Amino acid sequence: MPPATKLRIRVDQKKCQGHNRCHQIAPSLFELDEFGNAHEIGDGRVPAAMEEKAWLAKANCPELAVDVIED
Amino acid sequence: MRERPPIADWATDFDHTDPLWTENPFPIWDGLRQKCPVAHSERYLGVYLPTTYEAVRAIAYDTEHFSSRRVMVRNARPEPPISSPPITSDPPHHRPAKLLLLPYFTLAAVKKLESKTRDVCNELIERFIGDKHCDAAAQYSRHIPVRVIALMLGIPEKDSDYFIKWIHEILELGITDNTVLMKAIYEMSEYFSGQIELRRKKPTDDLITSLMQARHDGKPLSAEHVVGTLRLLLIAGIDTTWSAIGASLWHLAKTPSDRKRLVAEPALIPTAIEELLRAYAPVTMAREVMKETFVCGFAVKPGNMVLLSFPAANRDPAMFPEADKVVIDRENNRHAAFGLGIHRCVGSNLARMELTVAIEEWLNCIPEFRLDPSSPVTWSEGTVRGPRQLPILFG
Ligand code: HEM
Ligand code: SF4
Numbered sequence: 253m254p255p256a257t258k259l260r261i262r263v264d265q266k267k268c269q270g271h272n273r274c275h276q277i278a279p280s281l282f283e284l285d286e287f288g289n290a291h292e293i294g295d296g297r298v299p300a301a302m303e304e305k306a307w308l309a310k311a312n313c314p315e316l317a318v319d320v321i322e323d
Numbered sequence: 324m325r326e327r328p329p330i331a332d333w334a335t336d337f338d339h340t341d342p343l344w345t346e347n348p349f350p351i352w353d354g355l356r357q358k359c360p361v362a363h364s365e366r367y368l369g370v371y372l373p374t375t376y377e378a379v380r381a382i383a384y385d386t387e388h389f390s391s392r393r394v395m396v397r398n399a400r401p402e403p404p405i406s407s408p409p410i411t412s413d414p415p416h417h418r419p420a421k422l423l424l425l426p427y428f429t430l431a432a433v434k435k436l437e438s439k440t441r442d443v444c445n446e447l448i449e450r451f452i453g454d455k456h457c458d459a460a461a462q463y464s465r466h467i468p469v470r471v472i473a474l475m476l477g478i479p480e481k482d483s484d485y486f487i488k489w490i491h492e493i494l495e496l497g498i499t500d501n502t503v504l505m506k507a508i509y510e511m512s513e514y515f516s517g518q519i520e521l522r523r524k525k526p527t528d529d530l531i532t533s534l535m536q537a538r539h540d541g542k543p544l545s546a547e548h549v550v551g552t553l554r555l556l557l558i559a560g561i562d563t564t565w566s567a568i569g570a571s572l573w574h575l576a577k578t579p580s581d582r583k584r585l586v587a588e589p590a591l592i593p594t595a596i597e598e599l600l601r602a603y604a605p606v607t608m609a610r611e612v613m614k615e616t617f618v619c620g621f622a623v624k625p626g627n628m629v630l631l632s633f634p635a636a637n638r639d640p641a642m643f644p645e646a647d648k649v650v651i652d653r654e655n656n657r658h659a660a661f662g663l664g665i666h667r668c669v670g671s672n673l674a675r676m677e678l679t680v681a682i683e684e685w686l687n688c689i690p691e692f693r694l695d696p697s698s699p700v701t702w703s704e705g706t707v708r709g710p711r712q713l714p715i716l717f718g
Contacts (some may be wrong), residue, residue: 269663269667271667272430272671272672284429284431286426286429288423288429305603311598311656311657312653312655312656313657314658315663315664315667
């Protein structure tokens, strides 16, 4: 099992316009559909090694569509 | 010929085709952002110019008050406006027109064109590398997007001089000369109608045939829709990417530290490309004000256009620390070079791929280069900004 983490990501489908910046930064966290819109992979749980990339994806999304949730 | 009266005051009398703007617009925008973030000019039948990221974003998101039925600020406003879906579409028509195109421009679709793009770049470099100098706009950047879009649409590369001519007439001369613009639109439409006719007899495996076969609500698209979209893809795909590649090479030619760093650390290229797109965003769009409203506290009135300057938004220090500096390892970069909201550039993956490949292949073959001081760099005018003459020395 990869180390546990507190972070989860979520792409707001109402906001995403398919800039694909998130996928470019963290391809293991975001997948793209046939129209190029992004979706979190699986339940959006972020492996510890990817935490920084998750924040970067959020910081670079021009549509403010990426949420990083700390629970 | 239109006479061009000198600018009285940029806040009340700006002109996006003034030679000062064409040469170096950044100080103009910086000045306006501080004293008048939503400027207005009586030129071009009335036009606003927002220069903050916040204002540009608010307008791009507000399709109720700001229509895309016109996306260029020009001397004429013909009725009905020229239609090129989806860029000239508003909700609810915009979404179906855009969904038709998106599958052809996904990251996966674009990846398939990457190796061909690399070949194109190397072929071009091969032709001038022995000369130890070149015009990187005319001999390199210009040809890359033309060849790639010709391949996607399935039209002959040898027609590219026509494409460049029409685009120049539409995007630059068309700002002040409606006759030239209408003629270019007509010629382009005739050209694509001819291409459609050929495919009616014998379908081909390309984007033109795909659009001809596309269905919306079970019905084929109108001929006008198909031709309008094809015109758009050609216009939107060429000057834009040409400009982005050129401006990036221009920056690297005059900034040896950034150039050396990218040669030494190729893994930084994707981050650097986003920063170059931010700093030298080539595309300024427009909207028509449909209903009176407020933008960041400023009243805007119908009857006016808005110059929607993504490039000015990208230079807003409230959004980007050291906004006027190119920081090639800038990590937080929510730039708007490809627009914001529903009209996000359909070709953004394609443009990024072309730009990245063009810079990678250039740096591979020509790691050392500089501007040629004996000959000037010239920039295009108006809607799409990039170098049109870019003399470079190397070796
Ligand atoms: C660096 C190169 C490029 C830049 C900076 C750029 C920029 C933009 C911008 C800012 C918009 C938004 C327009 C608006 O808000 O009204 C846009 C829209 C569009 N672009 Fe690009 N573009 C580039 C390359 C391309 C390419 C290569 C293509 C395709 C071949 C393309 C096709 C389109 C289309 C079809 C639209 C309309 C999208 C819509 O209305 O939903 N662009 N582009
Ligand atoms: S960067 Fe934002 S808008 Fe773009 S695909 Fe990712 S979530 Fe969507």
